[in-house]
Amino acid sequence: MTADETFVIVGAGQAGAMAAQTLREEGFDGRVVLIGQEHDRPYERPPLSKDYLMDKAEREKIYVHPESWYAEHDVDLRLATTVTEIHPATHRVTLATGEAIGYTKLLLTTGSTPRRLPVPGANRDGVLYLRRVGDSDRVKETLRSASHVAVVGGGWIGLEVAAAARTAGVAVTLLEAADLPLLQVLGPEAAAVFAGLHRGNGVELRCGVQVAEVTGSGVRLTGGDQIDVDAVVVGVGITPNTQLAEEAGLTVDNGVRVDARLRTSDPDVYAAGDVANAMHPHLGKHIRVEHWANARHQPRTAARAMLGQDVAYDRLPYFYTDQYDLGMEYTGYAEPGGYDQVVFRGDLERREFIAFWLSGGRVLAGMNVNVWDVTEPIQALIRSGKPVDVERLANPGEPLENLVEG
Ligand SMILES: Cc1cc2nc3c(=O)[nH]c(=O)nc-3n(C[C@H](O)[C@H](O)[C@H](O)COP(=O)(O)OP(=O)(O)OC[C@H]3O[C@@H](n4cnc5c(N)ncnc54)[C@H](O)[C@@H]3O)c2cc1C
Structure with missing residues (x-):
């Protein structure tokens, strides 16, 4: 009998939405409450630095489900709502409004937040970060009027923004601290391909440099070089949103630590998506994966585990990118x-x-x-x-x- 049970999902991004969907597909007939800080219903982020940013995809395309899906599947979707506390002992979460919601099982899909550039001026107007759809709208707007932007960070997001900017005819200076973009992820052999791709498309790629300050007119590098630009887009990695879990006393170590069933150190609390550092049966160790495919599939396993099924998440990590014609x-x-x-x-x-x-x-x-x-x-x-x-x-x-x- 599950009808009198309540499953609460904290974080209404892609992972949260996939968990809610799976609970219903698996026949769970109890209450499902999906709580998210953002004003938009759950959406996928990859288009925000690709088609949506380049005005090739409409906003409606980014959403995980049509608006009517939540009511049709009796999912209590609470948007623009922040969970401020988890109380594992009493099986309750507290919202910023003061309201408390009791749970039978809890899933954390709180995702991650872009790291800020740790230099003076990093919070000036004109310094853009890219995580939410509103951020993508701001970058898009900037690319319409800017003639030159600096992109700080040669990771996936930085490179995709650089590609979108060049495609829009905007001059790009890409600043990367390592000797090549993506060096940490791909190693020197394959990272060189991406350096060549961007240089070939007109990006001024400056590697081995550090931003010392964001000034009123651009960025200043350590060593003194000043690069004058109309805007600065920063993509220097993300930090998992673990604060709630930490304060609730759950084990946190590079994300919320979960076993292969995606169960945290509390048997009634699970985690999935960007925030979860999960034991991977094939790799034989914990890994945290910050990618679309993981946010799509891992919560499905979490939902089944929450329903008591004997499952483990063992998909191999997978991700993709599109840049220019690559x-x-x-x-x-x-x-x-x-x-x-x-x-x-x-x-x-x-x-x-x-x-x-x-x-x-x-x-x-x-x-x-x-x-x-x-x-x-x-x-x-x-x-x-x-x-x-x-x-x-x-x-x-x-x-x-x-x-x-x-
Ligand atoms: C611009 C961009 C492009 C990307 N491109 C690719 C790509 O090409 N390929 C790829 O594989 N991956 C890509 N990714 C990564 C992929 O989108 C993420 O891995 C995925 O979004 C993770 O989903 P999630 O649901 O775990 O977390 P999130 O998408 O971060 O969602 C978590 C949600 O929880 C909410 N939340 C957090 N704390 C609380 C709280 N206390 N109360 C209520 N709500 C809360 C957050 O506001 C957020 O809405 C991209 C990411 C970005 C930002």
Whole structure:
């Protein structure tokens, strides 16, 4: 009997919405309360730095569900509402309004917040961060009138904004502290592809530089260089929103720590999406994944676990990007220092290739660039855990499926 139970979901982003959907799909007939700080109903963020930012997708396209879906599925969606406290002992959450809601099970999908640039002037008008749809509207508006912008941070968001700006005909200076954009994520071999892509599209890419200050007219670098621009867009990473969990006494360590069933240190509280640092059965360790596919699938497992099903989340990490004419998918997990070989298959010059990260001859991760429909065999290679023949792996004529079979 679940009709008298209440499942509360804190955080009405993509992960929260997917959890609510799964609870109903699985036949949960109790009360579902989905609480979110933002004014918009749950939406997906990837378009905010791509099609939506470039005015190629309407706002309606970003939403996870049509507006009517929540009432139709009896999901009590509370927007513009902040949860200020969780009380695990009494199974209640408190809202900023003072209202308390009791729960049988609680799911945290509180996501993450962009890191601020830790320099003087970082909060000036004209310094833009990109997380919410309103942020994307502001960047879009800026790109309509600006002639030159500085993008601080050569991660995925920074590079996508740079691509959108160049596509809009705006001059871009991209400032990156490391020697290459994406160096930490991809390593020097594959990161160089993205540096070449942006330089080839007219971005002034300055690596190995530090912003010392945002001034009234642009940015000043350590060393004194002043770059005059109309606006500054910052993409220097995110921090998981763990404050509620921490204050409630849940175990927090680079996100809310959960087991493979996505259960926190409290048996009635679960976490999923950007905020969850989850035990991954295939990788044999905890990882926190800040990507769309994780926000789509992980909460489905969390919802089933909350219903008492014997499930574990073991999908391999997956993410994608689109920049100019480059489309890319990355799957698996290869951390800096965790691999000893990078193998390319295809044409790097034309940016049509697959890169593989290996350790001891075993594939840990793969990135396909302008090559499609290969995620499944790449994941099968990773899951097999067997050493592969590197020459065959590098040969585009050899079907990946053959390598999986050995
Ligand atoms: C601009 C942009 C582009 C991206 N592009 C890609 C991409 O190309 N590919 C990819 O794989 N990933 C991409 N991502 C990442 C992906 O969008 C995130 O991984 C995903 O949004 C995470 O979803 P989530 O629901 O876990 O968290 P969020 O989307 O952060 O949602 C969490 C929600 O919880 C709310 N909340 C937090 N605390 C409280 C509280 N106390 N009370 C009430 N509500 C609260 C927040 O306001 C927020 O609305 C992109 C992200 C951004 C910002």
